Amino acid sequence: MVPRDMDAANQDAGLLAQFAQGDRMAAQTLTDRLAPRILRFAARMLGDRTEAEDVTQDTMLRLWRIAPEWHDTGIPPAAWLFRVAANLCTDRLRRRRSGPAEMPDLPDDTPGVDARMMQTARAAALDTALAALPERQRQAVILRHLEGLSNPEIAAIMMIGVEAVESLTARGKRNLAALLSGQKDELGYEDDH
Amino acid sequence: MKMTTDTDENTGPDPLDLFFDAARDEATAVSPQLRARILADASSVQASANRPQHASLWQRLRVWFGGWTAPSLAGGLTAAAAGFWFGVAPPCLLPRWTRPFGYKTRLFILMRSAPRSSGWMIRYCWGFDIWHRQTRNRACRAGAK
Structure with missing residues (x-):
């Protein structure tokens, strides 16, 4: 974990301690720091904004409840939140039991589409491809490449070894590349590997 | 926001980075409603923690x-x-009419009148009764002095 992340983790832990002592501003700061990340993660895991918001609220509620008993367990508050959110997402995905989502409709007039629309289309295509990945691969890829966490952090969140994280990430990326290769003309994707 | 991928060092830019960059740029902001819900939960937890436990x-x-x-x-x-x-x-195993008799006579009456199987209980109770009376008498004598 790089020092910047350590600082962030220490700040989160400090804010959590302030929250436990009744500081309301600490709750606001923690919400602004952590809730967007959890929401992004849950939205990509579940592919449903409403469910992702419920998971985010539930995850933050668990953080508030554990605040008085929080102690240094070797995992920063943000990583602990990702672990909780991942478990909640897994529960919902198991209940849902739906098949893989279809690829989204993409704009036909690709040559004339502006850069912003292309960005949006790529993001949508990635979200759909992520939804088609096995759950553990999806989780690892999101945490590594979209949330920017290090492999040791992801290993702590997923409670597996660093090598297993690397393997999951690599397999996830290979599957993503395969899923997205069919749209390389529309989305400017060229898989040279 | 640019993040390196696992294959950057070996094979140059990863074509998937285009998608990762695009996805990161798609802001997923927390709506004011969700933020309010989260903060309401926080206030509720703080209030319950600070409430005196009467x-x-x-x-x-x-x-x-x-x-x-x-x-x-x-x-x-x-x-x-x-x-x-x-x-x-205090309970007494013997009826009131036996009081004028001495302890041995009363014990004899009790042993004869009770079922055989309850002899052990009678002995215990009788012993307690005697001990109780002796203690009381001793206390009375001490008080008289």
Whole structure:
């Protein structure tokens, strides 16, 4: 974990301690720091904004409840939140039991589409491809490449070894590349590997 | 926001980075409603944590009796009443008409009148009765002095 992340983790832990002592501003700061990340993660895991918001609220509620008993367990508050959110997402995905989502409709007039629309289309295509990945691969890829966490952090969140994280990430990326290769003309994707 | 991928060092830019960059640029902001819900939860948790824990007598009794308040309380009160009554009027195995006789005669009457199987109980009770009387007499004598 790089020092910047350590600082962030220490700040989160400090804010959590302030929250436990009744500081309301600490709750606001923690919400602004952590809730967007959890929401992004849950939205990509579940592919449903409403469910992702419920998971985010539930995850933050668990953080508030554990605040008085929080102690240094070797995992920063943000990583602990990702672990909780991942478990909640897994529960919902198991209940849902739906098949893989279809690829989204993409704009036909690709040559004339502006850069912003292309960005949006790529993001949508990635979200759909992520939804088609096995759950553990999806989780690892999101945490590594979209949330920017290090492999040791992801290993702590997923409670597996660093090598297993690397393997999951690599397999996830290979599957993503395969899923997205069919749209390389529309989305400017060229898989040279 | 640019993040390196696992293959950057070996194979140059990863074509998937285009998608990762696009996805990261798609802002997923927390709506004001969600933020308000989260903060309401936080306030609720803080309020419950700061509330002084004044448990009522009934709640404390519940804790003492492990949740079985009514049956435990009824049993306890019955036992207390019985104990109080035994203190006021100690039980006596022998009827009142045998009082003029001596202890040995009374023991003989008792052994003859009780079922054989209850002999051990009679001996114990009789022993307690004698001990009780002796103690009381000793206390009376000490008081008279």
